[in-house]
Amino acid sequence: MTNHRITGIGFLSLTALLTACGNQSESGESVEEIVNQSQEAMHELESYAVEMNMTQHMGMGEDSEDAMVIHSESFMDITLDPMTFKQEMVMDLSEMGGLAGNDADETEMSYLSYFHEEDGLFVEDPAMGTWMKFPESYLDDVLAMSDMQMNPQEQLQFLEQYMTELSLEEDEDYYHITLITEDIQMEELMEALQGLDADAPGLEGMDELFGMMELKELDYSITIAKDTYYQTEGTMNMIMAMDMMGQNITTEQKTHMIMSQFNDIEPVNIPQDVLDNAEEIDDMHGVPGM
Template identity: 40%
Template sequence: MKKSLSLILAGGLLTLMAACGESEATGEGDLSLEEILSNSASAAEDIESYSFVTEVQQTMGMDEESMSFDMSTEADVLVEPSIFHQKTTMDMGELGGEMSYESYFSEEHGLFMEDPLTGEWMKYPENLMEDILSMSEAQMSPSEQLVAFQDNINDLSLEEDENYYKLNLAGDGEEMKEIVEQIGNIAGDGMDEMFTQMMSELEIHDLVYEIFIDKETFHPAEATVFINMTIEMLGQSMTLEQNADIYFSSFNGLEEFEVPQEIIDNAEELSEEDAMGIFN
């Protein structure tokens, strides 16, 4: 289970890294890039709920061996208080076939994850909840993802059609690495050291990030992420290539929901050592 959780969180981490590296340009049409970002940030403040779907394809290689897996996620999110329900399916190919699991998070009750092998539920320890809450807000909040755009308006390009503004960032090398390092500022207390160490061992070969913003609502509609990079691990180089598509919907259209009481009552609480072990 730890191995599967490590891969799950690694995929989510890399998507977040790519989605937090943005940057400045002039735009087309009636609105400038700055005005589009400002309007989108203002619209995000009024979001009370939304859904998203992600489709991720990832290939990792070390020496002459490689491993590929696909991951799809469907999630419903309530913003205040923060609650989400997520269904994830992973296809590990020859390494393990397909497996699915669900997860719930709420500020009141914490983070619960289903073991895809046994169907039993696990709960993360309370003393890690502040970090988990900070990371969940950064990963899922449209307004948090816009912060990096607003702080790094240098290489961002803008196109538009009848329905959408398309913001695009493409680059490689140290410039992209510096932008990705911003993740340490939103990862939560105690997590920035891990990201700093990871960044020092990371070389970005190619990073492309596009997001489509609805012209009528200024809500994000779709995002695509491509990243190709090398990580030095234990004296060896690991290459990683990832494609991700993210689709947003149902803004302010969800009914309220809670973590099922049966899960709260029966979940086995992980020790801090076991919970943090997924990062090692």
């Protein structure tokens, strides 16, 4: 979840610029106290909406012409009791030459996903217009892989592990907390950020892959509203490098997340035609976004 921090700064007045920097707020709260209060507030949430924008740039060596670039944006309505969500995902593949296979726009792929704790997980096939249902045996792994996107409390718990490496800034309405990274192991980071368990079915060997990666840069920040202690925004810039068969591969990922509509979302009901017509899949190969 990540950083377009400079993009919108022209829209801010000078009085909205950050007024304090350090590990304690103007009111005397420490960054640890702010994060703990936010954890408590987020734990009490019943529902919220998330808008996420992500750009991933992968290049080999110094030849930028061969780089792959994927832009995606998603919109999610989430309830926690019962656990439900609806997600709309749009991926722009124009800088990859257009691989979506969508008649309306060959450079864009979009699809819907539904989840209800009683019915399961359903994902639209953007190429065929049909629906897939994940078997129950995969649900725990699939949900764990997206847990950081769906559970803001988990994000705050991740930050809490590195409390000594946090910086605090604030304006009139918000706290802005940034994670300063040093001495964070790649395997630990990837498990924390993406909820990955390298020993989970289908993910065997991922720990070895993570061990080959070098974390070049990580800028992770969250914005917390002063009046509610809700997390309203998150940003992350991450640059990783690895050597594969003599080729240096660099991946840069930028993500920006906005959270809103706290406690205003009703439980998501999966449309009856999706329930009736979805075909249960045997594995996750070919599933968009997996």
